[in-house]
Ligand SMILES: [Zn+2]
């Protein structure tokens with residue numbers, strides 16, 4: 429997790445960072461990583477551990493405040509209440525905003541509404557049981573109870589996958605080609621899938637950034653070595669977060685240019701069509717770390733590396749199910765080989781590969797109760813492990829981003845077609861390995 433959120437698991441990661449046991453483990457693994465090195469350069473541990481700072485010196489933690497106003501006698505300060513910190517978290521993740529281009533904001537009408545990120549109101553309903561689906565909902569109490577390994581729980585579909593990131597006018601009008609028409613994998617529809625996924629990523633990263641002080645105050649009332657660990661880890665998280673925000677701004681600019689041109693011809697997508705609703709639904713953006721055959725794409729522990737974005741949306745339009753991977757030309761470098769490795773997977777192994785991908789990267793994931801409960805304990809454990817790894821790879825002991833076959837054979841769903849949409853550079857040949865090469 430050391431690139432702040434290397435995955436977009438900001439909600440879960442924030443909760444973990446507050447959770448003391450996970451912090452200790454993560455800190456122990458921090459030092460030999462680029463993020464840790466970057467941070468260590470600006471972080472004078474010696475001044476904390478060896479010589480005493482003067483009261484008016486800048487504080488060792490890098491806050492910019494005087495030592496006397498920051499970490500002097502921190503160990504005697506009253507500890508922060510984790511439940512209050514959790515309230516702050518809820519507040520940050522309930523902020524109302526509208527994620528349209530700045531020029532459009534004057535047209536915003538109505539309050540930001542709690543809209544689904546998984547498109548089509550029929551999507552989650554189609555996989556629900558009595559109005560509920562499984563999802564991962566971290567709280568401090570649950571982290572403590574389950575020692576960091578929170579199992580998925582049943583959540584009402586009206587709460588699942590929602591965020592308050594668009595005003596009611598834009599949520600209705602802007603997404604109408606997606607929400608009111610059958611999905612035909614038109615480039616405009618693919619654009620809208622990607623736009624909503626990225627809007628949510630930006631929203632959650634902004635919320636997480638607003639909670640930086642909450643994370644840094646977690647060391648109040650704790651001994652100096654703990655203060656050092658908490659500040660180092662929080663700062664490393666913030667560095668990764670800032671890198672993610674920087675990269676997402678680049679991707680948002682690229683999408684805004686499409687809107688301003690009024691042309692979606694540059695949108696690329698790989699769309700897998702299924703006969704029924706996919707039992708795993710999601711919406712989010714990832715910086716793919718490896719291809720399906722294990723070729724490295726990004727080193728997300730290095731915050732200086734600029735990351736390419738791939739959005740993933742899994743949904744049901746009332747007659748067909750879809751898993752759509754969408755990206756833009758500025759992200760071809762990593763997304764083209766990534767999608768090539770997916771297209772090389774035989775049809776009978778395809779849904780297993782998509783499930784590995786979704787659980788490896790996306791916390792905004794919801795699961796059909798009937799499907800989840802039909803899995804063996806071993807299958808559920810393997811998927812949980814991927815989800816927990818989003819927040820705390822040190823808890824699971826596995827590296828992140830590995831989506832190669834893991835020997836877990838999940839029940840598959842029927843694939844109807846796969847199609848590649850949009851121009852891909854001439855020298856790359858992505859051919860759908862499936863039965864239908866339309867698009
Ligand atoms: Zn300080």
Ligand SMILES: [Zn+2]
Pocket residue numbers: 526527528533535536537594595596597598599
């Ligand atoms: Zn608006």
